[in-house]
Amino acid sequence: MQKLSVAIVHPNLGIGGAERLVVDTALSLQQRGHRVVIYTMHHDPAHCFEETRDGTLDVRVVRSWLVPESVGGRLHILCTVLRSLGMARRVATDREQYDVVFVDQLSAPIPLLKYAHAHILFYCHFPDYLQAPHTTLWQRLYRAPFDLLEELTTGEADQIVVNSKFTQSAFRNAFPRLSVVPRVLPPAINLAAYDTTPPADDPAVAMLHMSRQCILSINRFERKKNISLAIDALALLQNRSSLCLVVAGGWDVRVPENIEYLHELDAHARGLGLSTRTIAPRSASSQALKLLPSNHVRIPVFADDIKSSDSVDVLFVPSFSENQRAHLLASARCVVYTPTNEHLGIVPLEAMGMRVPVVAADSGGPCETVVHGKTGYLCQPTAHDFSAAISRIIGMSEDQWSAMGRAGRERVEAEFALDAYATKLEGIISDMIQYPTSVSAVFGVLMTMFIVCTSAVIFLCARYL
Structure with missing residues (x-):
C-alpha cells in the first residue's frame, strides 16, 4: 500500500480502552511506514500510555482556552462539541497535509475536518445517543439536537467502522436515517507491550x-x-x-x-x-x-x-x-x-x-x-x-x-493481534481512498452551529424558566 499521512483525532488521550485503541492504531500504521500525528484536547503526561509520553508517537494537544470543560458542572456535551470544533479547525488549517483523518469517538468535528481535503474514517465505539440519559422531558429536549448532530455528522464520514457486531446492530437501530452499514474492525492487542516484566525494584x-x-x-x-x-x-x-x-x-x-x-x-x-x-x-x-x-x-x-x-x-x-x-x-x-x-x-x-x-x-x-x-x-x-x-x-x-x-x-x-488489525485497517483505508472525498463542508458547518445554538437555548430555558 502507498505510504500515507494520517491524522488521528481523539478527544482525551488518557488511559482506557478507547485510548489504547488510538495508541495501537497509531503504532500499527507507523510500523508500516505511514506518517501518523495524534491530535487531542487533553493529554496529561502523568496519566497516559507510555508511547504518547516518550516520543514514540507525535502527539499534539489543541487547547481551547475560551471554552471550559463544563459550565458549573453542567453542559459537558455542549462544551465538548465546541472544543472539538476548535481541534478540527487546527487539523484543517495545519501546514501538514493529510491523506486520511481517523476520527475516534466524537463525530461532531467531522464537517469541519472536511476542509482538510482528506478522506475521513470514523471509528464508532458506541452511539452516544444510547448512553446518554433521556429520562426527563428536559433531558430529552436538551439531548435532541445533540442526538441529531451525532447522527448527521456521523453520516458525513467517508467510511464508518465499529468495534463489534453488537455495536454494528446498535448503530443501525440508533441511526435509522443513515443507510450505511458500518464495517466491523475489532481493536487489537499489542502483545509485545504486555509480554514484559515490570521492574522488581x-x-x-x-x-x-x-x-x-x-x-x-x-x-x-x-x-x-x-x-x-x-x-x-x-x-x-x-x-x-x-x-x-x-x-x-x-x-x-x-x-x-x-x-x-x-x-x-x-x-x-x-x-x-x-x-x-x-x-x-x-x-x-x-x-x-x-x-x-x-x-x-x-x-x-x-x-x-x-x-x-x-x-x-x-x-x-x-x-x-x-x-x-x-x-x-x-x-x-x-x-x-x-x-x-x-x-x-x-x-x-x-x-x-x-x-x-x-x-x-x-x-x-x-x-x-x-x-x-x-x-x-x-x-x-x-x-x-x-x-x-x-x-x-x-x-x-x-x-x-x-x-x-x-x-x-x-x-x-x-x-486480535496488532498485525491482523493493521492489515484489516489498511484494507479499509485502501478501499476508501479509491473514491473522491466530498470537500463541501458549508452545510455541515451551518448545521453544527444551528444545533449548538439550539441546545444552548433549550438548556437556558430549562435552567431559568
Missing part, C-alpha cells in the same frame, strides 16, 4: 505483592461498569480469606463520577464486612489525595517501607501505572469483567492475551471475544453466577488453568 509494583490469590477487575471507576458486582461475588466465596479482589482502573480528578464511585465501592465493600485499602496514584497531588478514601496509602520511595496487603480483601488501585497493570495481569488467577451490554471491552482481550481466564457478563461484546468454557466463562450479571464461575476457576488444577490460559492466548494471537 518499582515500589508501586512491590505494593501489589501478596500471598493471597488475586482476582482482578480492570475498569474505569464509572457506575455503568457495575464493579460492585465483583465485590458482591467475592463476599459469597467460601474461601475468600485466601483471595484478594484488586479493583484497578482509570480514575481522573477532573471527573466527579470517578471520585464518587470509588468512595461508594469502598463503603459497599466495608458494608459487606470486607477489609479495604486504596493505593494512591504515584503522581497524585496533595489535593488529589484528599479526594481518595481515608484508608489510602501512598507509594513509598523505598521498597523497605512498603506496607503489606496480605490482610486486605479488596484493594483499590485508581489510575494504575503500566508497570502495575503488567504485574496484575501476570499474577491474576482470573479477571472479572462486570459491565453488561458492553460494546466490546478491551479488558477480556488483555486478560486472554496474558493467558488469564475471564469471567464476564453474557451480553454485548464479550460474547464475541470470550469462548465460554474454553477461554473463560460467560455468566448472568448476578453475584451468585459470577461467584460460581470464579470458584470454578480457583478450584482448577494447574494443568486445567494453564490450558484455559493457553486457549485465550491462541485466540488473541489468531483474531
